[in-house]
Amino acid sequence: MSDATPTVAVTVLVADDNTVVRAVLRDMLHPGTGIRLAGEAADGQQALDAARRLKPDVTLLDHRMPLRDGLSVVVAISEHSKVLMLTRISDDALVLEAVRAGALGFLVHGQFSPAELVQAIHAVAGGEAHLSPSAARALMTAVRERQPGPAADPHGLSPRERQIMDLMVAGEPNSGISARLGIAEKTVRNQVSQIYRKLNVRNRAQAVVYWLNRR
Known part of the structure; x- marks a missing residue:
C-alpha cells in the first residue's frame, strides 16, 4: 500500500454563455489534469451565485455574458474564488480593468492549448498571475500609455x-x-x-x- 498523500484536485467553475465553449472546456478539464469541474454558469449572475455557493478554487469567467457581464462580477467573485478571465479578445482596456478588479489570469481563446489552460488554472489556484502573450502585451501597453x-x-x-x-x-x-x-x-x-x-x-x-x- 502506498503512503503517498493523494493530490487534492483543483475545483473549477466554468462561466460562459456559449454552450459549445463550456462543452470544449469540460473536455479539456478531464480527471487526469488534477482539476475537477465544480459547476457551470451561463451568465454573470449565475456565475456569482455559483461562486458564493460552491467556493471553487478557480472561476473561468467569460467577459461578455447576459444579465451581468464578467467584468461586473470579478470583484464579488474574487471574495470566494480566484478568477481567470477566459475571453475572445485581448483589448488593452479590458485586460487592465480585469486585473484591477481582481482577476489573477487572462487567457484568450485560440491562443492556448489544453495543456496551457491546465497550467494556467493550477498557477492561478496557487496565487500566481498567468497571462496569455497577447494579454501580457496589452497590459504593458495600457499601463505605459497612461499618465505616469x-x-x-x-x-x-x-x-x-x-x-x-x-x-x-x-x-x-x-x-x-x-x-x-x-x-x-x-x-x-x-x-x-x-x-x-x-x-x-x-x-x-x-x-x-x-x-x-x-x-
Missing part, C-alpha cells in the same frame, strides 16, 4: 522589495526570483506578501499594474 504617477514611492518599499517588484514585472516566478537574488524561496514569498500589504493589492497581477504605473 509621481516618481516617489509613498508606500515605503525597501530596496530588496523594489528588486523583487522589478523581477515580478519581468515575469519571474518566486523560484526565479529566489535564484536571481540568492535568497530562499520562502523569504521571497514572505517579502511578496509584505509588498502586497504595502501596495494595498490582493495579488501579483495587481502589484505589477501598480508598479508599472509608477514609472
Whole structure:
C-alpha cells in the first residue's frame, strides 16, 4: 500500500454563455489534469451565485455574458474564488480593468492549448498571475500609455522589495526570483506578501499594474 498523500484536485467553475465553449472546456478539464469541474454558469449572475455557493478554487469567467457581464462580477467573485478571465479578445482596456478588479489570469481563446489552460488554472489556484502573450502585451501597453504617477514611492518599499517588484514585472516566478537574488524561496514569498500589504493589492497581477504605473 502506498503512503503517498493523494493530490487534492483543483475545483473549477466554468462561466460562459456559449454552450459549445463550456462543452470544449469540460473536455479539456478531464480527471487526469488534477482539476475537477465544480459547476457551470451561463451568465454573470449565475456565475456569482455559483461562486458564493460552491467556493471553487478557480472561476473561468467569460467577459461578455447576459444579465451581468464578467467584468461586473470579478470583484464579488474574487471574495470566494480566484478568477481567470477566459475571453475572445485581448483589448488593452479590458485586460487592465480585469486585473484591477481582481482577476489573477487572462487567457484568450485560440491562443492556448489544453495543456496551457491546465497550467494556467493550477498557477492561478496557487496565487500566481498567468497571462496569455497577447494579454501580457496589452497590459504593458495600457499601463505605459497612461499618465505616469509621481516618481516617489509613498508606500515605503525597501530596496530588496523594489528588486523583487522589478523581477515580478519581468515575469519571474518566486523560484526565479529566489535564484536571481540568492535568497530562499520562502523569504521571497514572505517579502511578496509584505509588498502586497504595502501596495494595498490582493495579488501579483495587481502589484505589477501598480508598479508599472509608477514609472
